[in-house]
Amino acid sequence: MQKQFSKFIRRRIQMTKKSFISQRRDARYVFVFVISFIVFVLSCLQALDKGLFDSVERPIFDTINNLPTGLDGVMYGLTQFGGMGSLFLWLGAAWFLINKRAAWIVAGSGIVAWFIAKSAKVLVARGRPEDLLETVRLFGDEKFGGYGFPSGHASFAAACVTILYFQVDRKYRKYLLGTVFLVGVSRMYLGAHFPLDIVGGWALGALIAAVFSLVFGISRKDITVNQIKSALLKKGYPMKTLKFADVDARGSRPVFMTDSKGKRYFAKIFGVQEHAADWLFKIYRFFRFKNFQAEEPYINSRRNIEMESFATLWAKQAGIRVPSIIDLLKIRGSWMLIQDRLDAVPMSEHGNIRQKTLIDAWRQVDKLHNANMAHRDLRAANLMIDKAGKAWVIDFGFAEVSPRKQRQYMDVAELLMSMTLLVGVKRTVKAATAIVDDDKLIRALPYLKREVFSGATSKSLKSQKHLLDELKNELVGVLNIKVDIDEADIIRFNKRKILNLALIGIFVYVIIPQINAFKGAFESLTTVNWVWLLPIGVASIVTYVLTGLVYVILSSVPLKLFPTALVQLAASFISKIVPGGIGNTSLNIRYLRKAGMDVVDASAVLVTNNIISFVMFIVPLGLFLLFDGQSLSGLLSFDITAKQVFLAVCVVLALFIFLTVNKHARKKAQSAVSNFITSLREFTNSPLEVSLASATSLTVSLSYILCLYACFKAFGIPLGLSGAILVYVSAIIAKSVAPTPGGLGPFELAMISAMVSLGTSKPEALSVVVLYRLATFWLPIPFSLLAYQYISRKKLI
Secondary structure (H helix, E strand, O other): OHHHHHHHHHHHHHHHHHHHHHOOOOHHHHHHHHHHHHHHHHHHHHHHOOOOOOHHHHHHHHHHHHHHHHHOOOOOOHHHHOOOOHHHHHHHHHHHOOOOHHHHHHHHHHHHHHHHHHHHHHHOOOHHHHOOOOOOOHHHHHOOOOOOOOOOHHHHHHHHHHHHHHOOOHHHHHHHHHHHHHHHHHHHOOOOOOOOOOOOHHHHHHHHHHHHHHHHHHOOOOOOOOHHHHHHHHOOEEEEEEOOOOOOOOOOOOEEEEOOOOOEEEEEEEEEEHHHHHHHHHHHHHEEEEOOOOOOOOOHHHHHHHHHHHHHHHHHHOOOOOOOEEEEEOOEEEEEEEEEEEEEEEHHOOOOHHHHHHHHHHHHHHHHHOOOOOOOOOOOHHEEEEOOOOEHHHHOOOOOOOEEEEEEEEHHHHHHHHHHHHHEEEEEEHHHHOOOOOHHHHHHHHOOOOOOOOOOHHHHOOOOHHHHHHHHHHHHHHHHOOOOOOOOOOOOOOOHHHHHHHHHHHHHOOOOHHHHHHHHHHHHHHOOOOHHHHHHHHHHHHHHHHHHEEEHHHHOOOOHHHHHHHHHHHHHHHHHHHHHHHHHOOHHHHHHHOOOEEEEEHHHHHHHHHHHHHHHHHHHHHHHHHHHOOOOOHHHHOOOOOHHHHHHHHHHHHHHHHHOOOOOHEEEHHHHHHHHHHHHHHHHOOOOHHHHHHHHHHHHHHHHHHHHHHHHHHHHOOOOOOHHHHHHHHHHHHHHOOOOOHHHOHHHHHHHHHHOOOOOHHHHHHHHHHEEEEEEHHHHHHHHHHHHHHHHOOOOO
């Protein structure tokens, strides 16, 4: 019984997943989402600044609110279209104009928008006109309760209208827009809302509706098979069969057709939805890539289909095998390009490709480039192989006439990779070198990178990642290239650049403001003994070198000390921003992996280093306890709240349940733990390395302690090494439990408290803390940034 129930649940999940994936989505809702999100955020910011409502809103509100009272009945009726009471009216309209599925989506988006608007009112807490103005004309002296921003009525109406707008006939759209506009006007007339409340409500409703549309898809196709057949018949094309093809046509809807005489056709439909998707794709490429040209989206869908037709005819004139163009037709709001359907199969689906066919494919591409063209989408699916083994080039939707040479090099790189995925490295390189000039292949090498390839090629490459390096190495050997060739720098924003911007942002808004806490203390530095600054600086610098040396000793692959020390310097900046040692750990793992270690071994090195560091931290603590007789409980006392314990227990339980339910994840976790323990055991078999690493790690702690001791001497404070150990240990314990980056706050307070307990005055203790943190925290920041840039440029991470 349990197995049957489990099988039923899995089947239902698969059916739901398949239904979700198969839903058609309208790209125009992405633009609605972005625009409405921006408007909503800006209106929220404006609403939070309560003093600005007089400048623009007051005149608009007064004008509408003081319209003739004869409109009371009309306005009261209009406002009902934005209330929850009109839910069934909107649901019925969607059911009648579209279908039942659309009706439920309209209802869902309207309800969600209404309740989110209610929640947003509490968060923004902006009063209604009757709260902020002395004189307001209210409908029937009605008192509106609660806050005003955003308008729930405007949100509800906007959500319902946004779902319907792109799915109903154009003749209804003006009435939908008029309705949502008049709902907003009626709310101001009745005295319930300011104009900004209405704008915020419209934006919120459109935002929620856009999310619903993108998640659940649209419920009505803008053009049906019968409509296409009818339009084609009027143009003199009586089609016997017509079906939408289940192939990737990149930005258009492909159709297979057969006329009454048995002639087969292939057509591409390009409408407003496809045009919006083209705009999104090209906007994405603009922000993702740099140094590209001819990426501008066309003003309308007709221009897209005309440019594809032009490129196809240009290629045909140059002697390249391409399908013949039959006609270009307008069907309702879409354009259809009709071509001959080839009696051929895509190269990606061909089971046995002969070497002469591969060579012929390269010959067609070479002709294309010689005709001053670039295809820009040379994945294997866009090369067709006929029964005679000849190659045909199709789909010129992204083609470019008179391109930059860069485009042609990218064509070569794409075809090299897509062909390699089908027939292997050797055959691909042999076919390419038989046709393409060596110089062109050399210039294409920098573009052999995942970012250049089409989505289909990149997806296939995921399961055969080794092929990319093998292809590069084969080309280097065949072309006898003696120098290193760097990858082309075409990415404007990648994950690393975005991370860098985020880190800088966090640094600017989180770290720098902390300097204000020490403004008054900087004056005390005028009394410092400058002779001690040199040993303070040397002790601080040595900590990075010694930390790097620990990794050099523990690593199973050879590491150079200088770059490893620079990585530790760069990691110090990351650790100042990301708390809990996460930033430091992630950067070191990236460095070790780049050096040739796998994830398991790199993790084992990190854990071994942390264990050694902890043990070596205990040594100075033990020395202090031994010689000064202090209580360990006094040093280790810190508060753990019940909330923290509850959260920790919840995380552990969630992880346990996930691993219990997910068999695949459990096996992977068990394998990872097993491999990790095996790697960790290898260190116990190397006592010399562990001993050297331990001694070095102990020296790191002693360097920090000596740096602090030198800070004591710089201000003439009579505390010895034992005092420095106490202060250092107290601060490190406080830092380890602090959630702030770099332990800011608790670290300084712990140092000051420890020094005061040893008889130092608070102003003197504050001076020592400022000098110590300058040497070990603040002053290294610009150098750590330079180190991060250096190791990134040298591709060490």
